[in-house]
Amino acid sequence: MLPRSILAVFTLAAGAAASFCRNPTVRKEWRELTTTEKAEYIRAAVCLRKLPKARYPGIDAVTTRMDDLVYTHNTLNTDIHFVANFLPWHRWFVQLHEYMLRSECGFTGAQPYWDWTIDGDARDMPNSPVFDPVTGFGGDGKRTGRSERGFQRCVVDGPFANTNLTLGNGWPDVNLDGNSLHCFTREFNGGLGLDENGDDIIGDMQVGAYNSTTMARVYAFGTFSGMADILEGLPHAQIHSIIFGDMGPATSPNEPLFFLHHANVDRVWAKWQGRNATRLADYTGFQDQNRTISASMNNTMPILELGKTKPIVKNYMDTQAGPLCYTYSSM
Template sequence: AEYVRAAVCLRGLPKAKYADIDAVTTRMDDLVYSHFALNSKIHFVANFLPWHRWYVQLHEDLLRTECGFTGTQPYWDWSIDADAKDMPNSPVFDPVTGFGGDGKRTGSYEPGFQRCVIDGPFANTNLTLAMGWPNMNDPGNRLHCFTREFNGGEGNDENGEAIIGEMQVGAYNSAVMNTIYAFDKFPDMANMLEGLPHAQIHSVIFGDMGPATSPNEPLFFLHHGNVDRAWAKWQGRNATRLAEYTGFQDSNKTIPASITDAMPILELGDTEPIVKDYMDIQAGPLCYTYSSI
């Protein structure tokens, strides 16, 4: 309840950055827009894991400093729901104790207001970054309701409703995670973690969780908390892994990555964070652990 309160608060504060971008209106939008604008520099490149570790910490810091948050950052171990083959009924989607459920068709023909989340603490809220359903992947911004579309609309029944099914649980169950933990090399672990369970969770919740503006979805930070936990768990199996970081800075694989690289953050801070400072969750600017690791 305390985390939800603070998350709602951040979405109600005015923006502090990006004065020249009209679609950025709230403090949360500052974070959402940054993630969107940096998309190609923070996904499918070496810094995916340390950058998002920094980003989740920044979000938690803002909850504390600007919304009086006194709790801890929750994470969502989706492998539990996957193993139970009951993802649509995950506790995180509970309308009372969780974050609300799937979006529902509203009957409206107005783009962006056709599949809205109508229960939970973020119900019936509007967003200004991204296009909204059914044009989630189109470029541009349009006022739209907070949207989810379980299973990404990959199949529809005779009434046009999405066939939800098991929501691709084979991509993020414990068997997949154990395969990831078994890798010896950072790039192998990181590429599978990002490309399979991480990506599939974005796809099966879809709606605002789908495009590069995905921090619009409140579950983004619980999802990435679990991605970070997986990396920390992998690191914990061998102390040398706290310094293991290889790969490329660009998706074309032309610029080798280094642990001394600065990470891009646009207007989110005055100084770009350095990868090496975000390798260990209990050193440098970080000081946390996970309840299960």
Template sequence: MRSSLVLLAISAALSSASILPRAAPAPNLPASSFTKFQELSQSDAEAGKDLPPGGFNTTSSRFGASSGAAQTAASAACSAAPNIRIEWRSYSTSDRQAFIGAIKCLMGKPPSGQFPPATSRYEDFVRLHQMWMPNIHGNPKFLIWHRYYLWTFQMVLRDECGFNRALPWWDETLDAGRFAQSDMFTSNDYFGRLAGGGPSCVTNGAFAGLTCNIGPGTSTTTPHCLSRNVDESLTSQCNSGFVNTCNSRGDYASMESCSEGGPHAYGHNGIGAVMSDVSASPSDPVFWMHHSFIDHNFRIWQNQDPARTTTINGNDHFGNPLTMDTIVTVAGIRPDVKISDIMNTMSGVMIGGHPFCYKYSY
């Protein structure tokens, strides 16, 4: 009799559990919900149509003597043991899994409370990006700010989720026009597939079913699914010819303008949906891979002339000239720095207990 009652109780419990309401999936927003990045065609870039009349200011700020000496010593120490960012194709399976796992670790951690309404430590980064629009887009501060933003993300992965591997970067020129065929998206272990024909929620890969709580846009916070809407006619513009067009420009601000409106904008818009949301695109974890490509192109441009790691020109969003003393901030996630600290990826300057010290595998 007693065993019969126990079985009845278990049966009742299972029956009740089967009809408990489940959390509804986050809505799939239409393409019109996402404000796309402004694109610059390669032909317009070649014609210089993005440049202001008379060009950008050409007064470049250079290190002072004492600052230069300190930078040289730190850079020498960095050169002895630099961090090397590894292109995805050469990144081991173990490293790939560790990277994806570290991102998911941040997504599982509570927010710092400094970036409401972020719901996780990962969304602290998304909200930071949303908050700082348009200060960090549409002006020459774009490249240098995103360089520090990407490095900060790497350091938080390291310090808070134990990610002690090299950071991957993605050579998009090798996948231009066929992003969806990369194993970054075809393998169920990584970022989830790229689908076209209208935004669709990501339902496979490590981030299947992810809800984005920041965005879309700058003023709204509407939970929505991580969605993509690939357009390979746009991803085809992330080609080496376009990169070379941008990198043929002789001053920082002119090169930045081409890079931001060219391969950068086409990569975001080509992946589409959440990645095309100018303010909250970091909600899609592939954001970090795309920006590793953009930072790589910036570094290659700098490699053409050593002076390009010690000078800068152009004005910020407010019309203030950028100098090597201009402050770059990530709102306390890591310390504020001067552009002089991060203009050279091999500067070796200590920031938050870590040297700013890396280069790319090629």
């Protein structure tokens, strides 16, 4: 038990830290950005993919600055998915990416988010503005007519068309372990199998996993672990799987939409929290996928070579306190 006077100092310190966040950055939905703002985000995202790596000198497959992020996410896969830290870890990761865009590529905006529920409710996911070839991130992969594995199906429009990637494997080997040079690819996956030409039947792109009916179920959970499990397992996982290609496996930060997707997952958590004191302190679950070690807000999160000190979960509970200072345009 701490003496009352020391407790008072702690409380004051926490209050002072929170008050540093006077003007939180506002993360906007992709559709709310002006054409200039969209172009500026894409410019910076392309830039990060052109800079050389700054980490993992001994890993030859890590070549670009983005690969530093892709490699970390892929290597930590089972430590950061389907465990309690999924939401705070990805909150930290999206923030780091946003910081890198600013500090290394001169980006002056905020990380945008992609509210896929808008596209789900419209039942028109393939025509979402995020896939626009001019103002967005390009569309579905297309058959190239080339015969080399990894280059048979590529994203051929938009600012990331025909990007060569060294981590993960391209089409048709996206689910294989290991790495091979391949073009950036997508394979829209309607979950309905293939047609007579071997192409995916698109259907409604499984909107039932991320439309507003399903999101209402997510928000209705009264506890963090219940909310987090369905958020990760249903809308989060299905967005990865309906875009597929490089968005499918644990090397998915290869896909530039990864960060807009995860910003939206983060927004759902922040919206659920509502800056409510109880929910800002609600963090339970397990540290391991075997569900044997209980999680606590004092746990550190693994980041390999991405930083000197491991972030602590409790500093990533509130988007407007500690090392974070942002909010979302729609909460």
